[in-house]
Amino acid sequence: MLSSKARWDIGHAEESQVEELCSKLGLEPLIARLLVLRNVQTVEEAELFLNGGKDHFHDPFLLDGLRAAVDRIKQAITNQELIRIYGDYDADGVSSTSLMAHLLQGLNARYDTYIPHRVREGYGLNRNAIDLAKDQGVSLLITVDTGISAWEEVQYIHELGMDVIVTDHHEPPERLPDAVAVINPKKPGCPYPFKQLAGVGVALKLAHALLGRLPDELLEIAAIGTVADLMPLIGENRLIVKLGLERMQTSAYPGIRALLSIAGVDRKEVSAYHIGFALAPRINASGRLECADDAVKLLLTKDPEEAERIARELDDLNKERQRLVEEMTQEALVMAEEKRANGQDKVIVVAKENWNVGVVGIVASKIVDAFYRPALVLSIDPQTGWAKGSARSIAGFDMYKALTSCQEYLDHFGGHRAAAGMTLKREDLEIFTIKLNDLAEEWLEEEDFIPILKADAACSLSDVPISCIEGLGKLAPFGMSNPTPKFVFTDMMLEDNRIMGKEKQHLKLVLSQTQNELKSSVEAVGFSKGDLTDFIAPASRLRVLGELSINEWNGTRKPQIIMHDLHIPHLQVFDWRGTPKPVARIQALMDGTASRKELGGKPPAIVLFEEKDAKPYFAENALADSCPIWFVHTEGNLEPGNELANHLDFEEVHDMVLYTAPRSLSSLQSVLRQASGLMRCYAVFAEAGGESGGAIPSRDMFKQMYSLLLQQGEWDLQNRGVLQAFSKRSGLSPAMIEFMIRVFEELEFVERQENRIILCKTPVKRDLGTSRILQQREQRQEVEAISMYSTSKELVEWITKQLEQPIYKLEEMK
DSSP: OBOOSSEEEEOOOOHHHHHHHHHHHOOOHHHHHHHHHTTOOSHHHHHHHHHOOGGGSOOGGGSTTHHHHHHHHHHHHHTTOEEEEEOOSSHHHHHHHHHHHHHHHHTTOEEEEEOOOTTTTOSSOOHHHHHHHHHTTEEEEEEESOOTTOHHHHHHHHHTTOEEEEEOOSOOOSSOOOOSEEEOTTSTTOOOSOOOOOHHHHHHHHHHHHHTSOOGGGHHHHHHHHHHTTOOOSHHHHHHHHHHHHHHTTOOOHHHHHHHHHTTOOGGGOOHHHIIIIIHHHHHHHHHHSOTHHHHHHHHOOOHHHHHHHHHHHHHHHHHHHHHHHHHHHHHHHHHHHHHHTTOOSSEEEEEETOOTTSHHHHHHHHHHHHOSOEEEEEEOTTTOEEEEEEEOOTTOOHHHHHHHTGGGEEEEEEOSSEEEEEEEGGGHHHHHHHHHHHHHHHOOGGGGSOEEEESEEOOGGGOOHHHHHHGGGGOSOBTTBOOOOEEEEEEEEEEEEEESTTSOEEEEEEEEEETTEEEEEEEEETTOGGGGGGSOTTOEEEEEEEEEEEEETTEEEEEEEEEEEEBOSOEEEEOTTOSOHHHHHHHHHHSHHHHHHHTTOOOEEEEESGGGHHHHHTTOTHHHHSOEEEEOTTOOEEEOSHHHHTSOGGGOSEEEEEEOOSSHHHHHHHHHHOTTOOEEEEEEESOOSSOOOOOOOHHHHHHHHHHHHHHOEEETTOHHHHHHHHHHHOOOHHHHHHHHHHHHHTTSEEEETTEEEEOSSOOOOOGGGOHHHHHHHHHHHHHHHHTSSOHHHHHHHHHHHHHSOOOOHHHHO
16 A cells, blocks of 8 residues: 545536536536636636636726725825835735836836835835835825725825825725725725736726826736735736736846846746746745845846846845755754644744844745645744744634734734734743644644645546647646646556656656556656555555646657656555565665655554564664564464564554575465554565475375385485485475484484484374475465465455455464
8 A cells, every 4th residue: 555645536517517618618518627627617708718808807997996996196206296106025016016016117107116024024014114105205195006004104104205006905904994996806895806816917907097098018917926925816807817928928028028038937838836936935935035126127127238137136046045945944844843842733933033034924834845744933032032933724713813812922913724824932932832822723623734636637648638638728827726737547457667767756657547448558656755666566556646738858748747646546566575684675665755754653563574684684673773673483473583573453454575595385375464553564585584385295206205215125325325325216206305304304214223224114004194294385386376486466355355255363273
């Protein structure tokens, strides 16, 4: 077996809706099914989803307050007032600021931009920045991606004689700022039909209203902020990103061209994925580590050389950000392990002095990825004692609700179900952590700590030819609320298993499936899953959840699965016979990250048939102290061989290494049947142990040998010539002759006197079958047939068959 790392949730689409989309729009059944699963259920919705364009944007003036905003901005432009665009330091805030700057520049307005410093000023409007605006002659502030909660700051702006227009998309509080206009589709009473615009989307609507047309030229900037802020790619957001990506392929902005180039993205292939994982991190790095002004300059510049210079600087900052995140993550993971060891394992809270507050949210996400627990990472200011941090959560645990329940310990906090930020005193961290863990204990079940992976459908390889995979592109751009389609494939036969990558960190499988006597094969790639290779046996049948893509190489196009998770539902048997260094291979089995997760902290159990087998293999070996060892006696009884085995029930063993060869099949069968929880069995069978089985003499051979002894009378064992003569006359090998004489001696047909073999004068009549020596050879022959001479397929089938047999109690067998 191989456990899946997540709970698989396979979507179910209403067949009548699928059939209607197929018949009315001529869609392939799979595409129609995927649309229905994305809540696109009517013909009109599907038509808009697939073919929507510039004509499908809503009237911007449906946004409450937009008319007043347009009038005030036009007045400021006419009077040449100084307008300040006040943004935020993340990618949405940078995009929003840049979009508004391009707009005002095109309208010949007097304007400048201001983004607060993340560390020195924090999020949102602040009084020092407001005082600075007053001193510098600003008469109108326009906030973008911020301001909806800044009631007091807006009031202060009015007291200083300036006006403010608030554009935002965050959840509005009960008391809204008293501004010239507050533009937010989520504002109570706002009739705008689409509520999920990003901050840059709201800025785009303001631009649309001011220009009296959809500003096509600003769509690619709007696309960056929409994707980067993880907005759902449905409705107008989908239109913004789809059209923005089209324009980005031939971008007129030197900054975007330079950013794509430095990230190694082909403009012709740019997608929402590239925005999220190539452009956005570099834009965000500016605000995380320094000041976001450089990112704004990049999106505003018309000079290609300046754009290249800034793009390189942002790339360097992003590399520094990555280094910092890796360093902090390693520290945080060690601290998280300590927290879990102390029982605080439901919600992980880690804090340290002088951690960079700009990346604590990323580190929190890394902890969630590692443990699938809600995680909070905080940086403590050693001077003030304040701890400031970010939280990331899991499905089922509402982080904002949890922080609300703990607000007595918090100076301030904000966020939503999945992510939040907070500030509290150092001395309250311990009680705060305890309270969060108590809430998780109350709210969550055990299964809530297993991640969920959603798949759109279960299908076979024959259902998704290359033409079908190409058709999936109709659903792009992919992102939040419109994820890349994922599929489950079952009963896949393994044809090849290898690792790839510079550090051998990736897994590459070749899988096949036969349906209606037609065999289909596909390559499946699992990034960062390389150390699962030793958990996948050659004869395995796999279930795989992943995305479909097309791999192009040397002009050949083949379907490919990008694996997100895999599962092997049956016992696996690994043929490790003949492995040069089995101890090293067992150690390697325990070392990888994925391996440790799969083993669940339980090292493989090592089975040695007879205690003497331990000496040549484990006398001075680390495995003797790191793995439970069991000795198996001839009758199949198990005896713990070290302290680890003393504290482990053999029925709980998931991974078992049959290290030495058994002395009998019955002892091997007994061990296998006692390991009722076995998931993986590794057959090493090092050394046969004792003499080799060899051939079994027939009854006629024994008769022939006895006749020769009668003729000889007695045999001087030191006379090898007699042995050679016996061998020549009988056609039996010397080894066979010596074995048969040992049987005769045991049955008292002959006796040994010093170095002579003499026939007994009155031997007792005994059946040959009662000879223990003969029985042992027969048993060894049976054992060797399985442990030494069987093919891998035969070995797997035999071991699997034993585990399918019922286990009877000794009393029931009498």
